[in-house]
Amino acid sequence: MSSASPARRTVLTAAGATPAALALAACGGSPEDGGAPAEKEQQDTGPEGTQRPEEGTGDVLVEASDVPEGGGTILQEEKVVVTQPSAGDFKAFSAVCQHQGCLVSSVADGTINCACHGSKYAIADGSVTQGPASRALPGVDVSVTDGAIRRK
Structure with a gap:
């Protein structure tokens, strides 16, 4: 066998x-x-063959008009929070709290807030304003094109 x-x-x-x-x-x-x-496909390339990003071609995250001045909007599906610290100044950050990975739950009074353990982050730069989180929210590159906040 x-x-x-x-x-x-x-x-x-x-x-x-x-x-x-x-x-x-x-x-x-x-x-x-x-x-x-x-x-x-023929592509527009930058220095040393790197592809040059076209302005306004990224995914639309949210309409600028939907982000309140002095506040922000949490996009749960994208896990991104978009803020407008002052008129026309838009910022975006990961919506994942740096303490234990919960999604942030609200934006109020100049901070991005996590309800899980009370961490708070500044809407202007994502820095920690109240722990237990010890690291800032990572930034997300965005641009404003035709009234829409787009991921770069």
Whole structure:
């Protein structure tokens, strides 16, 4: 019976390799792995071939008119809080509290507030104004284009 085992292993190994080989052949691959080169779109590039971001092309997070002056708006799905410390000055931060990972729950009286353990962050720069959190909220790059706050 031991003479049948190598043949069986060979068959199983070959059968297992066939779907992977077919998948690789169907995908075409890239020049680096020996496959056909993929067609590339013409892109506007910056120095040393880096792609230059187009102004206003990022995902719209919220309309600027929906962010109150002196306050902010929490976008739970995106886990981002957008604030407007003064008229027309928009900031964005991670909405994940740096203490234990809860989502912040409100923006009031100049702070971004976490109801889980009471941490508070400044709406202007995300710095901690009240613990137990000891680290600032990480910033999120945004721009304002056509009345919308967009992720860069």
